[in-house]
Amino acid sequence: MSxxxxxxxxxxVTEALKYESxxxxxxxxxxxxxxxxxxxxxxxxxKKNILSEAVTKEFLQHLLSTSKNQGIxxxxxxxxxxxxxxxxxxxxxxxxxxxxxxxxxxxxxNIGACYRTANAVGVDMVVVSKNRISLNSPVISKVSSGAxxxxxxxxxxxxxxxxxKLKKNGFWIYGSSDTANKDYREVDxxxxxxxxxxxxxKGMRDLTAKKCDHLIRIPMKGKVESLNVSVACGIVLYxxxxxxxxx
Numbered sequence: 001m002s003x004x005x006x007x008x009x010x011x012x013v014t015e016a017l018k019y020e021s022x023x024x025x026x027x028x029x030x031x032x033x034x035x036x037x038x039x040x041x042x043x044x045x046x047k048k049n050i051l052s053e054a055v056t057k058e059f060l061q062h063l064l065s066t067s068k069n070q071g072i073x074x075x076x077x078x079x080x081x082x083x084x085x086x087x088x089x090x091x092x093x094x095x096x097x098x099x100x101x102x103x104x105x106x107x108x109x110n111i112g113a114c115y116r117t118a119n120a121v122g123v124d125m126v127v128v129s130k131n132r133i134s135l136n137s138p139v140i141s142k143v144s145s146g147a148x149x150x151x152x153x154x155x156x157x158x159x160x161x162x163x164x165k166l167k168k169n170g171f172w173i174y175g176s177s178d179t180a181n182k183d184y185r186e187v188d189x190x191x192x193x194x195x196x197x198x199x200x201x202k203g204m205r206d207l208t209a210k211k212c213d214h215l216i217r218i219p220m221k222g223k224v225e226s227l228n229v230s231v232a233c234g235i236v237l238y239x240x241x242x243x244x245x246x247x
Contacts, residue, residue, distance in 0.1 A: 005136040007146060008064050008073035010037050015146030016074060017044055023077045023149075027052040028060055030071035038072050064138060078136070079149060084162050087125055087154035088169060096192050097124040098240060099166065103159055103175075103208045104199035105229065106133055112143025113230030114197065119147035121237045127154045127162060127194075163211040166194050173212045175204050176236055178226050180215035187214055189240035197233045 004025055007016055014037070016024060027045050029038050031054035045052050061067045082090060091097045100123045105111050111133060118126050128135065135155070140148045156162045163173055174187055175196040189195075196212065198204035209215060218227060218235055227235070 004075045005078055005141075006064060006073055006075055006138040007141040007149065008066075008069040008138050009142045009145070010035075010041070010070045010072055012141050012144075012146040012149075013041055013072050013074050016076065016149055017041060017048070017050075019146075019150050020076075020079075021045075021048050021050065023079065024050050025075040025077060026050070027072065027074045028055050028063065029053075029073075030057050030060060031055060033071050035071060041072065066138075069142075073138075076149065079153075081135075082125070082152065082154040084154065084156045084158075084165060087127070087152075087156075088165050090152070091125060091166075091192075092169060094124055096190065096244075098189070098244075099123065099125045099127060099171070099194040100233070100237065101127040101159065101163070101194055101196040102129075103196050103204050104129065104202070105197070107200050107229075108133070108137045108139040109143050110200060110229045112140040112148060114233045115140065115144035115148040115151055117230070117234040117237055119144070119151045121241045123151065123237065125152045125154055127156060127159070129159055130155050130157045159205075160207045160211055163194070163196075163208070166192075167211075172214075174236075175209055175212035175215050176232055177203055177209065177215040177217060180217040182214055182216050184216040184218055184236050185239055187216060189243045193240060195233075195236055195240065197229060197236075200229050 042052050060069055100118045171192045171194050173194050
């Protein structure tokens with residue numbers, strides 16, 4: 001029996017319906033709603049022969065363990081993830097791939113926000129640690145507006161070993177650090193590149209940092225010492241996009 005995961009929120013369900021409708025098992029929506037976007041989603045799902053069911057607000061809240069669901073949710077067949085071996089094979093066939101590595105992140109909201117930016121920028125692969133997070137978290141999908149379900153993802157057992165594999169395949173490795181001396185705008189992201197974002201509060205692990213070709217920082221002129229993880233991720237990724245002239 002295949003495993004299933006939940007997504008919720010209008011944007012998340014809309015994106016899944018648009019790009020990965022074959023994975024949708026069933027859509028649940030609040031009965032007697034007056035939301036035109038939900039009505040549009042149900043019409044589209046009917047055209048694609050996807051089951052849908054009107055339920056009470058209480059049922060949906062219990063199903064998702066949150067009341068902040070915008071009145072709609074869907075169950076998805078669990079996606080197939082890359083592992084260390086298959087992801088390297090995939091990336092070898094891409095010219096100058098861009099990879100985002102989330103090192104030790106565990107806050108689903110930050111992870112979801114990083115996924116949303118990664119997808120918007122066109123990152124070729126997001127890499128996460130096998131032992132840190134569950135990508136089946138509906139919070140990740142909700143915050144990412146479905147991007148976590150639409151972005152290539154590799155789940156690896158050992159981030160440091162995976163970085164070694166990337167280096168052997170010509171990747172430059174840049175790690176974001178508050179204590180770095182090099183400005184994030186001073187490095188070249190045009191070639192095969194992996195950008196590492198560390199965990200909330202602690203940053204990258206020492207072993208991960210030692211594997212980087214360069215540690216980069218975002219200049220801070222105010223009194224706060226650091227940015228939110230997902231904000232820092234967005235700033236660096238859009239610099240990479242800008243240099244690659246992909247607008």
